[in-house]
Amino acid sequence: xAMVIQNPRYQVTQFGKPVTLSCSQTLNHxxxxxxxxKSSQAPKLLFHYYDKxxxxxxxxxxxxQSRRPNTSFCFLDIRSPGLGDAAMYLCATGTGSSYxxxxxxxxxxxxx
Amino acid sequence: xxxxxxxxxxxxxxxxxxxxxxxxxxxxSTYLYWYKQEPGAGLQLLTYxxxxxxxxxxxxxxxxxxxKDKHLSLRIADTQTGDSAIYFCAEMAxxxxxLIFGAGTRLAVHP
Numbered sequence: 001x002a003m004v005i006q007n008p009r010y011q012v013t014q015f016g017k018p019v020t021l022s023c024s025q026t027l028n029h030x031x032x033x034x035x036x037x038k039s040s041q042a043p044k045l046l047f048h049y050y051d052k053x054x055x056x057x058x059x060x061x062x063x064x065q066s067r068r069p070n071t072s073f074c075f076l077d078i079r080s081p082g083l084g085d086a087a088m089y090l091c092a093t094g095t096g097s098s099y100x101x102x103x104x105x106x107x108x109x110x111x112x
Numbered sequence: 113x114x115x116x117x118x119x120x121x122x123x124x125x126x127x128x129x130x131x132x133x134x135x136x137x138x139x140x141s142t143y144l145y146w147y148k149q150e151p152g153a154g155l156q157l158l159t160y161x162x163x164x165x166x167x168x169x170x171x172x173x174x175x176x177x178x179x180k181d182k183h184l185s186l187r188i189a190d191t192q193t194g195d196s197a198i199y200f201c202a203e204m205a206x207x208x209x210x211l212i213f214g215a216g217t218r219l220a221v222h223p
Contacts, residue, residue: 004154006154031209040215040216041215042116042200042213042214042215042216043155043200043211043213044213045210045211048210090154090155092155094209096209098209099142099143099160099162099204099209100157100160101157101209101211102157103147103154103155103156103157104154105153105154106153106154108152
């Protein structure tokens with residue numbers, strides 16, 4: 001009955017080696033969000049898609065990119081991961097008119 | 113600017129009530145939220161309150177909003193060990209429902 005699915009749950013990558021995190025949803029929501037949550041910190045919005053429109057937060061590093069090939073899927077690409085990018089990455093979905101966001105279980109990224 | 117602050121830690125005895133507090137800065141926030149995060153898991157929406165309300169009750173959860181002071185609280189009645197988790201306060205900001213989170217309050221429930 002999963003609604004927002006993130007794969008993998010745990011990802012280990014090497015310093016500088018590109019990595020892609022995946023999110024899919026069965027809710028048919030038109031908005032998808034990516035948040036970064038570093039250890040013991042608040043989740044912080046990186047960017048979101050409203051349908052096909054990409055919206056980047058002003059302070060999101062260029063190293064982070066996203067793709068949304070269709071309504072159900074959204075990917076987070078980290079082009080050259082640094083040690084400071086180790087974090088939990090949370091995907092969420094919502095509708096433009098709703099006040100609720102539904103979060104996936106997250107992907108914990110380790111950079112070695 | 114947008115900022116949400118919470119105390120970092122709360123310890124309560126099983127069966128007592130827990131009160132987690134939060135302050136926010138954006139007076140135009142339309143919705144305010146409480147999320148729960150268990151170890152290694154994502155965020156679970158517990159409850160939310162619209163800014164024109166001052167109280168909302170949902171089973172063991174009571175949310176109080178003081179809009180004048182920009183203060184939000186979450187009361188958990190009859191706290192159980194299963195309530196041990198990190199609780200995040202969040203405000204909705206921006207036209208696309210962006211959430212601004214506090215750093216989270218770690219609730220520890222002991223026998």
